[in-house]
Structures are given as structure tokens and as C-alpha cells.
Amino acid sequence: MSSRPVLVVDDDTVSRHVLCQALTQAELRHVAVGSGSEALQKIREVDPCIVVLDLVMPPPDGYEILGHLRAQPETRDLPVVVLTALDADNEIARAFEAGADDFVRKPFKPVELVARIRGQLRLRAVMEELARKEKDAQVVLELTQALASNLDFRGILFTVVQRIAEVAKVDRVSIVLVSEQADLGYVVAASDNAELRDLPIDLSKYPEIRQVLDTGEPLVITDAETHPLLEIVRHGARAHAGARAFASIAILPILYEGRPMGVLFVRSKSTFAFGEHELALCKTVSNAMAIALRNARVLQSLRDQTQKVNVARFEAERRLRSLQRYADFFESSADGIVVIDSEGRLLFSNPKAREITGYSETDFRGRRLGDMFDETDIAKARELRDGFAQGHFPRGVDVRIRNKEGQQATLSINFNSVLREEGVVLCSFRDVTHERTVEADLVKTRDFLRRIIDTSGDAIISADMQGRVLVFNNAAERIYGRPTREVIGSDVRELYPPGVARNIMRMIREGGGRIEGVRTEVLDREKNRVPVALSAAFLYEQETLVGSVGIFTDLREKVRMEQRLAQAQEQLLAQERQAIVAELAGAAAHELNQPLTSVMAYAELIKRRLDAESPVFAAVDVIFNEAERMAEIVRKIGKITRYETKAYVGQAKILDLDKASDEGEDNSVAAALGKAGD
Secondary structure, eight states: OOSSOEEEEOSOHHHHHHHHHHHHHTTOOEEEESSHHHHHHHHHHHOOSEEEEESSOSSSOHHHHHHHHHHSGGGTTOOEEEEEOOOOHHHHHHHHHHTOSEEEESSOOHHHHHHHHHHHHHHHHHHHHHHHHHHHHHHHHHHHHHHHSSSOHHHHHHHHHHHHHHHHTOSEEEEEEEOTTSSEEEEEEETTBTTOOOEEEEGGGOHHHHHHHHHOSOEEESOTTTOGGGHHHHHSHHHHTTGGGOOEEEEEEEEETTEEEEEEEEEESSOOOOOHHHHHHHHHHHHHHHHHHHHSSTTHHHHHHHHHHHHHHHHHHHHHHHHGGGHHHHHTOSSEEEEEOTTOBEEEEOHHHHHHHOOOHHHHTTOBGGGGBOGGGHHHHHHHHHHHHTTOOOSSEEEEEEOTTSOEEEEEEEEEEOTTOTTOEEEEEEEOHHHHHHHHHHHHHHHHHHHHHHHOSSEEEEEETTOBEEEEOHHHHHHHTOOHHHHTTSBGGGGSSTTHHHHHHHHHHHTTSEEEEEEEEEEOTTSOEEEEEEEEEEEEETTEEEEEEEEEEEOHHHHHHHHHHHHHHHHHHHHHHHHHHHHHHHHHHHHHHHHHHHHHHHHHHHHHHSOTTSHHHHHHHHHHHHHHHHHHHHHHHHTOOSOOEEEOSTTOEEEOHHHHTTOOOOHHHHHHHHHHHO
């Protein structure tokens, strides 16, 4: 749906509110006005996608607004859905005659209103798309007719790119054709320069064109400042030549019978999102252009360029004949030997070269060396050829090739220039596929072992016989609190408390070259002692002792757990002791209560029968009071809940009844209990 708003025109406040609520629920942007005059002004301000119009309003009413809209060119096709409470057919007919596209009766159903609005928007979108396609078709017809004419073809190409630039609204459109070698391009027409003719460009500096030629697919770059394909371009010669002036790029291949003849290069100075219809237009024109270019003579200048290459080839073949006297030396070589010219064409091959590649001498004749390169090394062939032109002849270059059976092989190639033969290169090579496979497997194994070491939960440290640390993994960093880069190459003895490293080496020797699960200590970065369990062994290369390796398990957490366990056991023991004391106190209190009760009862009985002035009465009274005092002590004993002691005589300790029973009695009671215990 369009991003432009729906304009609601209704003088009734309630009806207008209901309309807006229905549009809001349908997630349609809208603007509402209450009169015809406001509607005419708002149409110019917001450019609505559709108008929902009430017919019956104070002047100007809905009919007058319809007449005004249909009379203006810019609003002639604006969709209008009218609202009316009138049932008369003549009123409906009048509304359609005035220019209404649809109508809804009041009171309306929100679902029906929204459906009719969406239907009108879809219909308008289809009509606009058909109009745009018709316009594009007219442009394509115009350009293809121009390309098919017999007038000045150079001028026609300029007219075509200029017209494309106008229709697509971009800053520059150019046509780049490529030579048969596809490493040199020619700008044959540009929309901003009518005088430009056959401007040569090095395609190695245009990776975006190179990609389109290789893939045969269009390329769209919305932002040239950030696209990774143009990273080299942004820092290379093109950056200084004004390449940054264009922010957006679209490149379409010009294909004839599936082969690229060149590209249509479209550029914009501002960030520009190339739409489907612009790309479709350019693609159609590029297809028509391919046929026209094939039929015309515009490629004649390119053929002139390739003629120079043919001359160079004939010259290389002449040189080959001068090399025949060296052929006998090459025939017996254990390495493959080929001779190539400056363009990479094979001029000579020895038997070993044919054996390695699987190609016969006939297969080699006229073939480029780069044609045998695996697709992953195609770019390397161009780099080598460019290096030959600058006098660079590398040695020991690994190149992946495809032999005649299509199998991949890796060759190690040495390049040399041939004395007194300018432009001729001697290549000697041998098959190193097996060696490189073994090397790759060793690298994978090494990396795998390194990952195992780095991901180990235990610290792994290795040192040579001089004590220099060679391996220090991530777990070791966590134990020691030191980064690997700081430890590698340092003395391993610095990782232990004084004398511990020497003692460990002694134990390894006494243990027959290994120890397991030895508890010891190491020093972290702050010189704090860290408890660890160590398993270590000597390392040998064949029979020679070359170093040692140790695996350290961090015991700090284990030690902390042991300490917590000891504390828990001590607490459990204390709880058991308190439980025993409480049980014993309860039993003692129960057993003592009965005789004390009897003593107090009989003492009270005797007191009642004796005269208060009697000497015996005073003695019985003392017995009663002391028994009562004993009963209080027994009561405290019965309330003992924990084990609490206090000093008594010398080093002896007795139970503190006040603390053990939470009673606030004085210390004399506890002391008396202690004496009674004695």
C-alpha cells in the first residue's frame, strides 16, 4: 500500500471520528478535515493516495469537490470513495458522473469501507504499473529502433547512453567493451562526454567490471564507500582519479550467445537504490545493444589491438625454433619443464611435464599455462604474467592445476628468464601434491592438539631442559593470573615457591620419568601460594631428553570445600554434644524431682506438728528451704538446651546452668551444682 495518507472529508464530527477509528484499526495513515474548503487546501499539502468524501456538506459540497478534483491534471486520477446517506439511484448516478470511483452508504460498516479503500488503492497501483511499463516499453522501442538504424553508429551509442541516463535519473552511463583476451577494456561511449572514443582501461583496476564479466550476472552497488569489492579501488589509483565521485553503481553484462562482449556501466553521484524497472530497462537495452554491436564494425579497433598480439605470437614461435638446440637437455630432466612467452602461451614441454599434467605435446601447443590452473588460482596466473612484464620471476611458487583427467594437483614452479630471448620464460616444476597434503595434515594435527591444550580445564605447562617455558595454556593463565605472552620463554622455576621446582624434578627422576597426583604449591602473579595437584613427565625425542610437561589441577576450590566440611563436622559434633547434654539434663531433672517432692512434703508435715519455738522446727525449716532450693536447681537442669561451660577450680570446667538454660540466676547456683558434683 501507498505511504501517502488517506484524506477523510466529513462535516459530521461523530462520523469523522468513526471513520478515523476504522482507518486506525486498519493501520492506514489518514488525515481528517471537516469542510470542503479545508479538503481542497489539504489535498495540495499532503498529496493523499485516496479521498473518502461525504457528499452532503455545506458548500462546497461533495459534488463540487469532485468536479474540482477531476478538472485539475494533478488530481484527475486521484481515487475518491464517496459516503452518502441518500438511497436514491439518481444521487448515486450523479456521484459517479461527477467522478466518484466507488461509494459506501451511511451508516457504513468499517470492514466494508476499509475493503473498498484497499480495493481502490490496489486498482490505482495496477494502473500506475501499467502506465510505467508502457512508458518503459516506448523508451525501449525508441532505443532499439535507433540501434537497428544504419546511421552513424558511434553517435547512436552516445544517444542511447544519454537517453538511459535521463530515464534512470543517474549521472553517468557508459559502454565498456572488452578485447578477446578480456584483460583490456575500451570505453566506447559515455553519456556525459560526446567526444569520448575507445578509451582504454585496465580491467584489473576495475574489479566490479571483472566480476560481471566472469559471472555474466548484473551487479548493483548501492554504496561504493562501504562495498568490500571496491576496497582496493578506494585506496588505489582510481581513488585519486575521481572514482569516489560516484556513490552508487549498477553494471549489466552485454552478452552475445552467452559470451560477454562488455558491460553497461551506470553510475550515480548520490546514494541511489536502483529499482526493478530501471534495471529491467537497462538489461533490455544491453541485450539489444549486443546484437547491434555484433552486426556493426565498432569492434574493428579492438581487432586491431589483437593483431599486435598475433604478431607477438609469431615472433615467439620464431624464438621457439631457436630453442630447439636445448631440447635434448630438457628431455632427460627429472622435473617438468615448459617454455612460455610473455602472454603465458606454451611454446615447449618436456616428457616429464607431459607426464605430470597428462597433456600431450599436441594438447600443449598454443595453450596458456594459466588455462591449466585450478579456478582458485586463476588470479595468480594474471599476477605472474604481470610480474614477467616487470622482470619478476619468482621461485618455489605453489600452484594448483587440473590435469587432463580433471584431477587437482599441486605443483612447485620455478620461473626464470631465458638469456638473449626477450619475453620468453622457462618454467621448471615438480608434483608436490603428496608433500603438501602431508604438510596440511600435520598443520591440522598441530592445530587440533593446540586447541585441545587451549581448551583443557587443567593447566598444561611445558619447558625445555634449560627451564624455558614453551607451552602455557589458557587454564594456566587462570591459575597463575599471568598472560601467556608474559610467561613464554621465562624460567619455569619462577612459577614455583623456592626449591619446589628442583624437588619436583627429583621426584620425576625417582618415579621413572613421571609422577601423578602429587599435591604441591605454585606462585601466582601476586606471589600467593596456590595449592595444585601435579602430574608430570619427561619429554623425549627418540632417546634424547628434550624437556618436561606438567598438568596442574587447581585445588583452591577443593581446599575451600575441605575447610567447609571440617567446619560442618565440628558444628555437627557440637550439636550432638548439646543434644546429649539436653537429654541427660532432662533425665536427671525427672529422677530428682520425685525425691525432692517427698522431702519437701514431709518437711512441711513435720513443721505443722512442731511448735514454732522448738529447736527441731528450725532444723526442719532449714531442710525445707534447702530442698526448695534444690528443686529450683533441678528446674534449671530440666531447661538445659545447649552445652555451655565456665571455669571452676584450676583448669577444671563445669556446666554453666544460667547460660545453658537461659536463666538469669546468680553464679552461686552453678557453683553449688559443681560442688555437689564433686
